[in-house]
Amino acid sequence: MKVIIAPDKFKGSLSALAVCEAIDRGLKSWDASIETVLHPLADGGEGTLAILQNYFELAKIEMVVKNPLFKDITASYLVSRDTAFIEMSHASGLQLLQIEERNCLHTTTYGTGQFIADAIKRGYKKVVLFIGGSATNDAGIGMAAALGYSFLDIDGAVLAPIGASLIAIDRIDSSNRKPELDAIDFTVVCDVKNPLYGPNGAAYVYGGQKGASADTIAFLDLGLQHFSKQVSKDLDHDISVITGGGAAGGLGAGAVCFLNAKMKSGIDFVMEQTGFDNIINDTTSLIITGEGSLDKQTVEGKVIKGISERANKKNIPFAIISGVVKDDELIKEKLQPNSIHSIMELGVTTADAMSNASKHIEFIAYQMIKKYSKSKLI
Incomplete structure (x- = not known):
């Protein structure tokens, strides 16, 4: 199984690379043989x-x-x-x-x-x-x-x-x-x-x-x-x-x-410069992306929008991990992810979600890949 990990930063908590590493740890905790490609992204703004x-x-x-x-x-x-x-x-x-x-x-x-x-x-x-x-x-x-x-x-x-x-x-x-x-x-x-x-x-x-x-x-x-x-x-x-x-x-x-x-x-600029399109192909089983907050701006031109366009075009399933989800139905309708997961759904406080984001993301990634591996559906 080959998984591309390509999130944005979780603003105020983790850099995009740190999010990649937390997701990677979660996946490897379930199955150390999973091939992962860590590809941190940004949307052209701060960071x-x-x-x-x-x-x-x-x-x-x-x-x-x-x-x-x-x-x-x-x-x-x-x-x-x-x-x-x-x-x-x-x-x-x-x-x-x-x-x-x-x-x-x-x-x-x-x-x-x-x-x-x-x-x-x-x-x-x-x-x-x-x-x-x-x-x-x-x-x-x-x-x-x-x-x-x-x-x-x-x-x-x-x-x-x-x-x-x-x-x-x-x-x-x-x-x-x-x-x-x-x-x-x-x-x-x-x-x-x-x-x-x-x-x-x-x-x-x-x-x-x-x-x-x-x-x-x-x-x-x-x-x-x-x-x-x-x-x-x-x-x-x-x-x-x-x-x-x-x-x-x-x-x-x-x-x-x-x-x-x-x-x-x-x-589009960041994906072009970092060669994202060159790493997704027929051997890609799953793309995992994410950002701190999912809302209506996510569908306008953020990292997740760019991932969704490419994943849907190539019929590759993709999942989203976030800190909080504010516009769940809009994102499902416009971006068509296979699943959406958030730290706040774990029942933690905002302060805990921010200060322990790495631990929570790792846990979510572990649970998600466990379910995916068993059913091949996220």
Whole structure:
């Protein structure tokens, strides 16, 4: 029996590799002869660079950048040959702020732009920007400010590159934009399909988790709408309907209009880069995947969605192990897994599920493969 183990991380508990290892222990506890292939994955958002480091030799470049509140921090990005791999959350991520500091009205992607500027200065010709886990809702104007753009109000004063400024932009000045940007091949990798604004846009869907109140969310959404119109006028770009434009607080749309970037599905990019399609074949008996929380976002473009597409196409059974399941019926309908298992179904507390995730995943994997081996049906 050959089993492919290909989960995402369990955020706050285990890395994707640690999840792989826990599942592997569970399978081998039942039958040590099971052939397993551990293939940790990510969806293009926060944590993707850590996944790529499992597969490639990437060099780390450390530098001082501004965090989401313009405070100096030491952060890093990775490089290989002519390509810089930048994870925006390392400079502009929610995890960089204390809970009481989170308010995406006042946060910026400026540090992400500093990463890009440094990569350009060092001569890298390709930049892959992973966007996810952001603390921001500035549509990328912070990033753009670090690359020479200015955003002016009706009086000609330069605005701070934060979410609160979007609604006040009267002119986008690109006269000091770094000319080297035109020679760089930019790819933006993201795991969501939200548009820039509206009920499913950056502010309404993600603003709350970034510290925004209901009134602030409405204000930020108006700012994103205004920004879109200003971009159309000053930069001749229509960013209003870009799939994924609302990713990372609108950084998806900002990367398109400021960097002329190409958008790419996060899970598809990671699977291509790590050669996932090359390891599944007629000898594959089962694929086990998973993530910390299963919900409606899972069916949009997460790791499990990518696994389901490939498994169903090749008629390979796949099972899901998660921490908690929130939208069970939707996931069954859209992704068609053979089975879904969660730690919370074991009757443990949330604290126990988080702190002892490895032990619980190992137990679930053991029980699952025991049942599968006996019946050939998960």
